[in-house]
Every structure is written in C-alpha cells, then in structure tokens.
Amino acid sequence: MNLKIAVLSGDGIGPEVTLQAKKALYAIGVVYNHEFVFEDAYIGAIAIEKTGKPLPEQTLNLCRNTDSILFGAIGDPKYDNDPTAKVRPAQGLFKLRKELGLFANIRPIKAYPKLMNSSPIKKEVLEGTDFLVYRELNGGMYYGEKTVNEAGTYATDLCEYNEEEITKIAHLAFKAAQSRRKKVTLVDKANVLETSRLWRKVVTKIAKEYPEVTLNCLYVDNAAMQIILNPRQFDILLTDNLFGDILSDEASVISGSIGLMASASLGDKHSLFEPIHGCYTKAKGKNIANPIASILSVALMLEHFGLSAESKKVIAAVEKAIICKVVTVDLNVDSLFGTNEVGDFIVNYI
Amino acid sequence: MNLKIAVLSGDGIGPEVTLQAKKALYAIGVVYNHEFVFEDAYIGAIAIEKTGKPLPEQTLNLCRNTDSILFGAIGDPKYDNDPTAKVRPAQGLFKLRKELGLFANIRPIKAYPKLMNSSPIKKEVLEGTDFLVYRELNGGMYYGEKTVNEAGTYATDLCEYNEEEITKIAHLAFKAAQSRRKKVTLVDKANVLETSRLWRKVVTKIAKEYPEVTLNCLYVDNAAMQIILNPRQFDILLTDNLFGDILSDEASVISGSIGLMASASLGDKHSLFEPIHGCYTKAKGKNIANPIASILSVALMLEHFGLSAESKKVIAAVEKAIICKVVTVDLNVDSLFGTNEVGDFIVNYI
Ligand SMILES: CC(C)[C@H](C(=O)O)[C@@H](O)C(=O)O
Ligand SMILES: CC(C)[C@H](C(=O)O)[C@@H](O)C(=O)O
Numbered sequence: 001m002n003l004k005i006a007v008l009s010g011d012g013i014g015p016e017v018t019l020q021a022k023k024a025l026y027a028i029g030v031v032y033n034h035e036f037v038f039e040d041a042y043i044g045a046i047a048i049e050k051t052g053k054p055l056p057e058q059t060l061n062l063c064r065n066t067d068s069i070l071f072g073a074i075g076d077p078k079y080d081n082d083p084t085a086k087v088r089p090a091q092g093l094f095k096l097r098k099e100l101g102l103f104a105n106i107r108p109i110k111a112y113p114k115l116m117n118s119s120p121i122k123k124e125v126l127e128g129t130d131f132l133v134y135r136e137l138n139g140g141m142y143y144g145e146k147t148v149n150e151a152g153t154y155a156t157d158l159c160e161y162n163e164e165e166i167t168k169i170a171h172l173a174f175k176a177a178q179s180r181r182k183k184v185t186l187v188d189k190a191n192v193l194e195t196s197r198l199w200r201k202v203v204t205k206i207a208k209e210y211p212e213v214t215l216n217c218l219y220v221d222n223a224a225m226q227i228i229l230n231p232r233q234f235d236i237l238l239t240d241n242l243f244g245d246i247l248s249d250e251a252s253v254i255s256g257s258i259g260l261m262a263s264a265s266l267g268d269k270h271s272l273f274e275p276i277h278g279c280y281t282k283a284k285g286k287n288i289a290n291p292i293a294s295i296l297s298v299a300l301m302l303e304h305f306g307l308s309a310e311s312k313k314v315i316a317a318v319e320k321a322i323i324c325k326v327v328t329v330d331l332n333v334d335s336l337f338g339t340n341e342v343g344d345f346i347v348n349y350i
Numbered sequence: 351m352n353l354k355i356a357v358l359s360g361d362g363i364g365p366e367v368t369l370q371a372k373k374a375l376y377a378i379g380v381v382y383n384h385e386f387v388f389e390d391a392y393i394g395a396i397a398i399e400k401t402g403k404p405l406p407e408q409t410l411n412l413c414r415n416t417d418s419i420l421f422g423a424i425g426d427p428k429y430d431n432d433p434t435a436k437v438r439p440a441q442g443l444f445k446l447r448k449e450l451g452l453f454a455n456i457r458p459i460k461a462y463p464k465l466m467n468s469s470p471i472k473k474e475v476l477e478g479t480d481f482l483v484y485r486e487l488n489g490g491m492y493y494g495e496k497t498v499n500e501a502g503t504y505a506t507d508l509c510e511y512n513e514e515e516i517t518k519i520a521h522l523a524f525k526a527a528q529s530r531r532k533k534v535t536l537v538d539k540a541n542v543l544e545t546s547r548l549w550r551k552v553v554t555k556i557a558k559e560y561p562e563v564t565l566n567c568l569y570v571d572n573a574a575m576q577i578i579l580n581p582r583q584f585d586i587l588l589t590d591n592l593f594g595d596i597l598s599d600e601a602s603v604i605s606g607s608i609g610l611m612a613s614a615s616l617g618d619k620h621s622l623f624e625p626i627h628g629c630y631t632k633a634k635g636k637n638i639a640n641p642i643a644s645i646l647s648v649a650l651m652l653e654h655f656g657l658s659a660e661s662k663k664v665i666a667a668v669e670k671a672i673i674c675k676v677v678t679v680d681l682n683v684d685s686l687f688g689t690n691e692v693g694d695f696i697v698n699y700i
Contacts, residue, residue, distance in 0.1 A: 080541050081550075081567070090541045120475040120578050141509065146544040153513040155548040159491065163503040189592070191430050191440045194496040198505040200431075217431070222628075224600035225608060228470050228578060242539070246596060250574035258575060278572075 001034045003305065006066040008059065008096075010044040011089060012279025013289035013339075014072025020291035020343030021070060021298045024317070027350040028302065028310050039066065043096065044074030044089035044279075054092030060099055063270070068301055069100075071274035072294065077281055089279075097137050101267035104169045105135040106176075107248045107276055108262070108300075109231070110255055114322045118256035118332040121228060129254055131234035132180075134173040135244025137265055139165045140195070142241045161195045161240065166202040172266075173238040174210040182213045183235035187223040187243055199240065220247070227251050248276060257330045259290025262297040264304060271304055273297035287338035290328040292318055295346055317349040351384045353655065356416040358409065358446075360394040361439060362629025363639035363689075364422025370641035370693030371420060371648045374667070377700040378652065378660050389416065393446065394424030394439035394629075404442030410449055413620070418651055419450075421624035422644065427631055439629075447487050451617035454519050455485040456526075457598045457626060458612070458650075459581070460605055464672045468606035468682040471578060479604055481584035482530075484523040485594025487615055489515045490545070492591045511545045511590065516552040522616075523588040524560040532563045533585035537573040537593055549590065570597070577601050598626060607680045609640025612647040614654060621654055623647035637688035640678040642668055645696055667699040 005025070009018035022038055029036045041059040048054050054074075063069050074089040096102070111119070111126040119126055144158030177184045186203045188196035200217055207215040218226065220243045226233065227247060231254055239247060252258040258277045265272040275293030283289045295318060302311035321327060325335040326345040337345070355375070359368035372388055379386045391409040392400050400406075404424075413419050424439040446452070461469070461476035469476055494508030527534050536553045538546035550567055557565040568576065570593045576583065577597060581604055589597060602608040608627045615622040625643030633639045645668060652661035671677060675685040676695040687695070 075541065088541065094542075120472055120580075121470050122472055125470040142542055144506070148544055148548070152548075152551070154510070155544040156494070156508055156510040157543045157545050158506055158508055160504070160506045162505075189595075191425065191438065192444075192492055193507045194498055194505040195507050198498070198502075201502070221595045221599035224574065224596045225603055228600065228603045230470075243596075245539075245571045246574045246593075249571035250578065250600065253575055253578045 001305065001307065003034065003067045004037045004039065006063045006069045007038050007040045008043040008063075008069060009040070009072035010074040010279065011046055011076055012073050012281045012284045014074065014279060016285070016287070016339050017275060017289050017291040017294040018070060018072040020339060020346070021294040023343055023347045024295045024314060024350060025298045027347045028314065031350060032307070032310050034307070034310075043092045045076035045079060047092060048079070048087055048089065052087070054087055054089050055095045060096065063096065063100060068304070069270070069272040070297065070301065071272050073275065073277065073279040075279040075281070094142055096272070097265060098143065100270040100272070101138065102265040102270060102272055103136065103138040103165065104172050104266045105137040105244065106264045106266065107133040107135065107251075109133060109248070109251045112255060112260070112322065114319070115256035115260070115331065120253055125229070126231065126254060129231040131231070132176060132236050133244060133248040133251060134169055134176070134236055134238045135248060136165060136169045136240050140241035159193070159195050159242070161198055163198070163202050166199055167206060170203050170206045170238065173236050174206060174213050177213045177236045178210065181235040184213055184215050185223075185234055185237050186215060186217045187220050187237060187239040187247065188217065189220050190217070191219060195240070203238065223247060224250060252276060257290060258293070259328065259330045260292050260296065262293050262300050264300045266304075271301070273301045287340055288329055289339050290330050291339050291343045292321070292327070295343070313350055317346040320349050321345050351655065351657065353384065353417045354387045354389065356412045356419045357388050357390045358393040358419060359390070359422035360424040360629065361396055361426055362423050362631045362634045364394075364424065364629060366635070366637070366689050367625060367639050367641040367644040368420060368422040370689060370696070371644040373693055373697045374645045374664060374700060375648045377697045378663065381663075381700060382657070382660050384657070393442045395426035395429060397442055398429070398437055398439065402437070404437055404439050405445045410446065413446065413450060418654070419620070419622040420647065420651065421622050423625065423627065423629040425629040425631070444492055446622070447615060448493065450620040450622070451488065452615040452620060452622055453486065453488040453515065454522050454616045455487040455594065456614045456616065457483040457485065457601070459483060459598070459601045461581075462605060462610070462672065464669070465606035465610070465681065470603055475579075476581065476604060479581040481581070482526060482586050483594060483598040483601060484519055484526070484586055484588045485598060486515060486519045486590050490591035509543070509545050509592070511548055513548070513552050516549055517556060520553050520556045520588065523586050524556060524563050527563045527586045528560065531585040534563055534565050535573075535584055535587050536565060536567045537570050537587060537589040537597065538567065539570050540567070541569060545590070553588065573597060574600060602626060607640060608643070609678065609680045610642050610646065612643050612650050614650045621651070623651040637690055638679055639689050640680050641689050641693045642671070642677070645693070663700055667696040670699050671695050
C-alpha cells in the first residue's frame with residue numbers, strides 16, 4: 001500500500017513523540033512492504049510564529065490532499081494564559097477539524113493488565129474495562145458564536161447542535177456497538193440543556209434502527225462518577241464535543257496514564273490520528289514524554305486503512321515495551337527510559 | 351437559638367432521607383436547647399403534580415421568610431425522559447437558586463479513613479484528601495437563553511457570565527482558602543471558551559488582593575483527570591456552574607459514596623443545604639437510601655449559624671455510625687441497615 005501522510009507535530013512534546021510514531025510507521029512499511037510518504041507541516045503556536053496563523057493555508061491544503069494526518073499536540077502558555085491574545089494555537093486544531101469535516105473523535109479506553117498498578121483506581125474496579133468514547137467534534141460550544149462586550153466585563157459562548165450533526169455520529173456509534181457488546185450510553189445534561197434534549201430525541205429515534213443495540217442515557221454529572229465507580233458498564237459512550245473532551249480525559253486514568261491514549265478523528269473523506277495528551281510544555285525537549293500514545297495513534301491509523309496485521313504488530317510492540325518495563329516515568333514502574341529509547345525499543349521489536 | 355427552617359424534601363428518595371435529617375436536627379435542638387421550627391413545602395415533580403408548577407409561589411414565599419432551607423432531591427423520569435415536557439422538576443430548583451440569590455454552592459470532598467475501602471480509588475491516592483468545590487450557582491449555561499427551532503431540529507444553549515457574578519464567588523473562595531491551605535485552583539476551558547477567559551481574567555485580578563493565597567488554573571479536561579490522579583493537590587476548587595456540577599459529582603467517588611456528600615448553597619441573605627445526590631427514583635420507598643448526606647447537610651447548616659459544637663456532634667454521630675458499620679448498602683461494607691435504622695442510630699447517639 002501507498003500512503004501519503006501529513007505530519008503535523010505541533011508544539012511542546014508534539015515533535016518528539018511524533019518522531020517516534022513516524023519511526024514506528026516507517027518500520028512497519030519496511031517489514032510489510034508499504035510505502036509511507038511523510039510530509040511535515042506547521043500547526044499551532046509554531047505555525048503562529050512562522051506564519052502568523054495557527055493553521056496556515058499550506059498546511060490545510062496539504063491535509064486536504066493526503067491520505068491521512070498524524071497529529072502531535074498544540075498549545076503554548078504564552079498564548080493560553082493571555083486572555084487578550086487574538087490568535088491562539090488551539091484555533092488551528094478547531095479549524096482543521098471543521099474544514100476537513102472530522103466529526104467523530106474516537107478514544108479507546110482500556111485497562112491494560114500489565115499497567116493496572118499504575119492506575120489510581122483499584123484493580124477489581126478496572127478489570128475488564130474496554131470501551132470507546134465517541135465524541136462529536138464539529139459542533140457544540142467549540143464552534144458556537146462567542147462574544148465579549150467592549151468593557152470586557154461580560155462574555156458568552158453559544159452551544160448549538162442540529163439534527164444532522166447528531167445523526168452522523170450516532171450512526172457511527174451504533175454501528176460500532178453492533179460489532180462489540182451492543183450497548184450505547186448517551187451522556188448529556190437533558191435536565192438542563194435544550195441541546196441535550198435534542199441529542200436525546202435524535203439518538204433515541206436512531207436507536208430504533210438498531211434493535212439489537214441497547215441505548216441508555218446518563219446525565220453528565222452521573223457519568224463522571226460512573227466512569228470511575230464502574231467503568232466496565234460502558235461499551236460505546238456517545239456524547240457531545242465538550243462533555244466528550246472532559247470525560248475522555250477523565251477516563252484516561254483507567255489506562256494508567258494519559259500518555260497511553262490514542263484517538264482517531266474521522267470524517268467522510270479525511271482522517272486524523274493523535275495522542276489525546278496535550279503539549280505538556282514543561283516536558284518539552286527533555287526526552288521524558290511518553291511516545292506510546294502517539295505510536296498507538298499509528299496503530300489506529302493502520303487499522304483504519306484495513307492493515308490489521310500491521311496494526312496488531314504495533315500494539316504487540318507497545319505491549320512488549322510495557323511488559324519489559326521499557327517505559328517513561330509517567331507509568332510509575334521501577335524503571336526509567338527516555339522518549340527516544342522507548343521509541344527505539346518499539347521500532348526494533350517491529 | 352431559634353431557627354425557622356423550610357423543608358423542601360422533593361421527589362424520589364428526598365422525603366425519606368430528609369426525614370432522617372429532620373430527626374437529627376430535632377435531637378440537636380433537644381440536647382442543646384434550641385428551637386428549630388420546620389415548615390414543609392413542595393418542590394419538583396411533586397409540586398408539579400399538586401400545583402402545576404415546579405416551584406409554587408407559596409414555597410418561594412416560605413423560603414424567603416425562613417432562616418434556612420433543608421432540601422431533599424428533585425426529578426422524575428416521567429418528565430426528564432420526555433424531551434417535549436413543558437415543565438420540569440429541575441426548573442424548580444434553578445428558580446429557587448436564582449430567586450434567593452444562592453450564588454455559591456460549596457461541596458466538601460474528604461477521604462474518610464474508615465471508608466477508604468469503599469472508594470474505587472486506591473488508599474495511597476486518597477489519603478489526606480480534603481478540599482472544597484466552590485461552584486458558581488446563578489449563572490452560566492443553566493440560565494442562559496435556550497432555543498429550539500420550530501421543526502425541533504436545531505437547539506441552542508447560551509453560556510453567559512459577567513464580571514460581578516465571578517467576583518462574588520471568587521471572593522468567597524479566596525476567603526475560604528485564607529483559613530485553610532491557601533490555594534485556589536480555578537478550573538475553566540480558557541483555550542476554547544470566551545466565558546472561561548473572562549473567569550481567568552477576573553479571578554487573576556482578585557487573586558492580587560489575597561497575596562498569601564496561591565492561584566493556579568487548570569483546564570477542565572485536565573482537572574477531571576487530576577481529581578482522580580492526585581486529589582490531595584486541591585484546597586479550594588473554584589469553577590462555573592456546569593463544570594462544578596460535573597466535577598463535584600466526579601469528586602464524590604473520593605469519599606466512597608455520593609450518599610455521603612452534603613452541600614451548602616449560600617447567598618447574601620439566604621442559605622440552602624442539600625445532599626448532592628439526586629432523586630434516585632429506583633430506590634424510592636425501599637428504605638435503602640443513604641441518609642448520611644442529608645444529615646451532613648444539617649451539620650453544614652449548624653456550622654453556618656455558628657453552632658460549631660452542635661455541628662461537630664452531628665459529624666461525630668455520623669462517624670460513629672460508619673465506625674459501627676451501621677450504614678446503608680451503597681457503602682459496600684459487610685453489614686446492612688435501612689435508611690430509618692441509620693437515622694435512628696445517629697439520633698440516639700446525639
Ligand atoms: C487542545 C484542546 C483545545 C483540545 C480540545 O479541547 O478539543 C484537546 O483537549 C483535545 O481534547 O483534543
Ligand atoms: C438536579 C440537577 C438539575 C442539579 C444540577 O445540575 O444542578 C443537580 O445535579 C445538582 O448538582 O444540584
């Protein structure tokens with residue numbers, strides 16, 4: 001197979017972890033005889049510095065014309081802590097998600113047997129946990145109109161959803177449930193929000209087309225509790241953009257470290273794969289960032305292109321690193337390797 | 351002391367747990383020679399049934415003219431699962447909070463040594479956790495304009511905040527921090543939301559008036575993780591209405607059960623005390639609901655009126671019940687008592 005991949009490694013630890021992911025993908029190419037062509041482009045704070053814009057035209061054009069996108073992380077305290085900043089790194093990511101129609105962000109949440117000790121949650125509670133968060137990625141509070149009055153004393157954010165947006169991701173979620181444990185949990189705040197009531201109405205209607213899948217609904221406050229109390233109950237957790245952001249980060253504690261969590265952002269035509277962790281500016285350049293989330297993003301990418309054996313190989317390599325304790329400091333095991341060394345180990349295994 | 355207390359026990363398990371709280375308060379009155387006069391009134395689904403309104407005028411008037419309010423729980427699947435319902439139980443609570451200017455909801459989060467085993471989180475992680483969530487309660491998405499188009503295919507919710515709303519609760523939070531570990535953590539989503547950037551700006555300014563208190567800011571997705579990964583880091587967690595709703599429910603897993611969590615809602619003139627758990631309709635009338643959250647609400651009420659010894663007595667009684675394992679099924683200990691029996695035990699101890 002021939003794949004052209006845009007590499008948007010971004011800010012903070014983005015470049016160093018993405019480098020390991022590229023190495024892993026390259027190794028897969030060599031072993032399985034695929035040609036992966038990488039093209040690097042700027043996004044985020046680094047793009048603002050180089051071009052004045054968080055998502056330069058050139059980057060967007062490249063992404064429109066590649067088979068897939070490997071994304072690192074964006075953000076910089078310089079902009080994020082300045083309430084008056086006019087351009088912000090995150091805008092680059094929002095625009096990219098919207099322009100490419102990446103409407104579904106999928107985050108696998110799994111308790112890794114070898115890593116249960118690094119999770120703050122008890123083993124008995126974690127065991128057997130295996131669910132997917134389906135987060136809507138093109139709507140909600142992220143994209144609704146924002147205002148500030150002239151005096152800077154009053155601000156608003158609009159949350160908006162329409163039936164079509166909800167329908168698209170709901171179908172994906174129900175289809176995923178069909179090939180799994182046949183359970184969709186819709187998370188909303190329907191006792192307060194009008195948009196949540198729309199979600200509930202639309203999703204309940206769609207559920208009728210999937211009679212073998214059970215739908216149940218949970219308020220977001222309760223869901224935030226249930227994810228920790230009884231994570232095994234979930235199979236597909238479907239929710240809006242903002243709740244998905246909060247709950248999937250929360251759920252990352254299940255796997256032991258957010259440094260292990262990969263995600264896929266899918267649209268009708270495009271796909272993007274990224275670790276869910278952020279730019280972690282403090283760790284930048286220190287060779288301590290965990291590259292596994294980025295490498296597992298590559299596994300999701302391979303799976304997406306039907307390269308199952310290749311994807312499994314990457315996962316096996318990661319598991320091997322974990323078993324051999326060739327992992328970074330965030331995993332709390334009694335050994336200590338750098339970003340590069342973990343990447344090298346995984347590449348060698350492949 | 352003479353106190354007139356409005357009792358709004360509401361729906362679901364509200365009445366049965368509130369009854370235990372009344373018993374406890376009555377007992378305190380007898381022992382310490384106070385006169386507590388209770389007046390019951392309807393709110394929520396029961397109020398809709400009786401009067402057509404989730405917050406009848408009569409209830410609101412009573413609340414305006416009492417010294418404090420003891421609240422149970424509201425909600426009913428009949429309304430909450432019906433997206434077309436015109437009146438909803440929760441509206442009664444929102445209106446009450448707004449009309450009485452109850453702008454600060456304070457939720458103590460504590461790891462009880464005797465109950466650490468019932469928490470899903472590991473003991474090493476929990477130990478020493480003791481923080482307060484300060485949730486803004488009169489603004490944000492709960493009160494912003496809501497719209498649905500005629501076809502019912504598009505909906506919006508507006509999140510709005512002004513400087514004054516943020517200022518009021520921020521001062522309370524910093525004052526609380528002064529008499530504690532001197533740390534305020536502001537939780538927002540300033541990389542996305544304009545209202546969050548306003549929060550960050552206003553709170554950062556106010557922080558300057560409290561030089562001995564350290565302020566730090568956390569994105570809500572990260573906070574949802576940190577609450578589980580390292581709950582000890584928090585002293586005062588300050589946040590908006592919606593994030594506060596989600597995070598304080600999530601944080602309840604720290605104490606072992608949401609059935610233990612009480613909260614105070616304070617305004618300039620009024621005060622309301624309630625368990626943070628909901629109406630839990632399935633448990634209604636079964637004598638299995640945990641009355642401790644409601645009884646601890648009474649402890650918060652007593653503290654609020656400067657009755658420290660009385661408040662400590664209630665807490666001691668609750669701790670005694672926990673030590674003696676006279677607790678309900680949600681606490682996962684190897685004994686089993688009913689709502690009433692736990693209430694009686696606590697009353698007898700007092
Ligand atoms: C960087 C940030 C704006 C982003 C988001 O909130 O969507 C991130 O948290 C994520 O989840 O991808
Ligand atoms: C009942 C519900 C509407 C309410 C809220 O969201 O505020 C509850 O969850 C709470 O936290 O008091």
